Amino acid sequence: MGQAIVGVVARGGSTVELLGRADAAMPVTGDIVVLAVSYPAVADVLTWRADELSGKIVVDITSPLDFVVPADSSAAAEIATALPRSRVFTAFNTTFAATLLSGVVGEAELPTAVLITGDDADAKSVLADVVTAGGLRAVDAGSLKRARELEALGFLQLTLAAGEKIPWTGGFGVIG
Amino acid sequence: MGQAIVGVVARGGSTVELLGRADAAMPVTGDIVVLAVSYPAVADVLTWRADELSGKIVVDITSPLDFVVPADSSAAAEIATALPRSRVFTAFNTTFAATLLSGVVGEAELPTAVLITGDDADAKSVLADVVTAGGLRAVDAGSLKRARELEALGFLQLTLAAGEKIPWTGGFGVIG
Numbered sequence: 001m002g003q004a005i006v007g008v009v010a011r012g013g014s015t016v017e018l019l020g021r022a023d024a025a026m027p028v029t030g031d032i033v034v035l036a037v038s039y040p041a042v043a044d045v046l047t048w049r050a051d052e053l054s055g056k057i058v059v060d061i062t063s064p065l066d067f068v069v070p071a072d073s074s075a076a077a078e079i080a081t082a083l084p085r086s087r088v089f090t091a092f093n094t095t096f097a098a099t100l101l102s103g104v105v106g107e108a109e110l111p112t113a114v115l116i117t118g119d120d121a122d123a124k125s126v127l128a129d130v131v132t133a134g135g136l137r138a139v140d141a142g143s144l145k146r147a148r149e150l151e152a153l154g155f156l157q158l159t160l161a162a163g164e165k166i167p168w169t170g171g172f173g174v175i176g
Numbered sequence: 177m178g179q180a181i182v183g184v185v186a187r188g189g190s191t192v193e194l195l196g197r198a199d200a201a202m203p204v205t206g207d208i209v210v211l212a213v214s215y216p217a218v219a220d221v222l223t224w225r226a227d228e229l230s231g232k233i234v235v236d237i238t239s240p241l242d243f244v245v246p247a248d249s250s251a252a253a254e255i256a257t258a259l260p261r262s263r264v265f266t267a268f269n270t271t272f273a274a275t276l277l278s279g280v281v282g283e284a285e286l287p288t289a290v291l292i293t294g295d296d297a298d299a300k301s302v303l304a305d306v307v308t309a310g311g312l313r314a315v316d317a318g319s320l321k322r323a324r325e326l327e328a329l330g331f332l333q334l335t336l337a338a339g340e341k342i343p344w345t346g347g348f349g350v351i352g
Contacts (some may be wrong), residue, residue, distance in 0.1 A: 088268075139342075160315070163318065176345060176347065
């Protein structure tokens with residue numbers, strides 16, 4: 001997923017810096033920070049980087065299993081609580097990596113839509129511009145409260161692909 | 177939604193009987209019973225009909241608001257608890273009525289997919305056959321535990337249409 005998101009952002013002409021576990025000493029310099037790690041690893045990143053993420057747009061891409069996060073909450077809500085001085089969004093958690101790279105979903109070649117949830121309208125617009133510049137469709141899916149539904153959709157989509165009901169190049173397309 | 181489901185079932189050559197509030201005295205005769213009412217009204221139906229629904233395939237089509245059902249549960253799970261002698265499924269809760277009637281989603285004309293969750297494999301196959309005979313695609317989305325995610329998807333889709341992000345003839349298509 002990290003490489004796929006790098007591909008989208010770079011297509012739009014923005015610069016991307018990848019920071020991995022080995023780069024703990026390197027500072028975060030960008031305005032938008034994508035937490036392109038699985039949900040259990042997010043806590044580590046937040047421990048290392050919480051101060052640095054202050055004021056930044058932080059993008060959660062996870063769809064954790066339903067028992068990992070409190071049922072009435074979401075990974076995004078937990079991250080927002082841990083980062084009260086950041087502007088936290090969810091995006092890219094309802095799209096498979098292949099559809100981000102190709103820009104289309106399935107053989108129908110429907111344009112890939114990135115659902116975005118978050119509470120800061122200006123920052124959401126910045127994030128949507130990056131998605132659009134990368135050749136994808138950005139859809140405002142509401143406030144960060146709706147992250148719960150996006151995570152459920154992402155998780156359901158994973159179970160369908162794992163169960164071979166849909167291919168990893170397909171999934172849920174946003175139509176209309 | 178009731179009329180749309182009647183349309184699908186009738187297209188497949190099956191017989192449909194509509195029972196409304198005024199028909200409380202009329203017995204349920206079919207093998208598959210679709211609870212085509214909003215979630216708050218389901219409780220009334222179960223009160224009137226619980227004994228009659230014993231042994232039947234019962235289809236929940238609701239996507240209740242997130243605060244109506246306990247967060248770690250689902251409308252389907254609540255219904256299954258109330259009907260321990262029925263085989264409870266969810267279906268038609270991730271499709272708008274217009275896409276059931278037309279058989280396609282949006283201007284892309286993607287075939288309408290009906291996601292089905294439930295625990296009885298034989299009954300699920302019967303239900304999938306009705307959907308397929310009606311000209312739609314049936315997708316097995318797993319056990320009734322996955323109803324939670326289907327309800328979230330349905331609810332998200334309602335919020336997107338209500339917010340004019342997608343038309344009521346569109347929505348989430350299952351691609352691939």
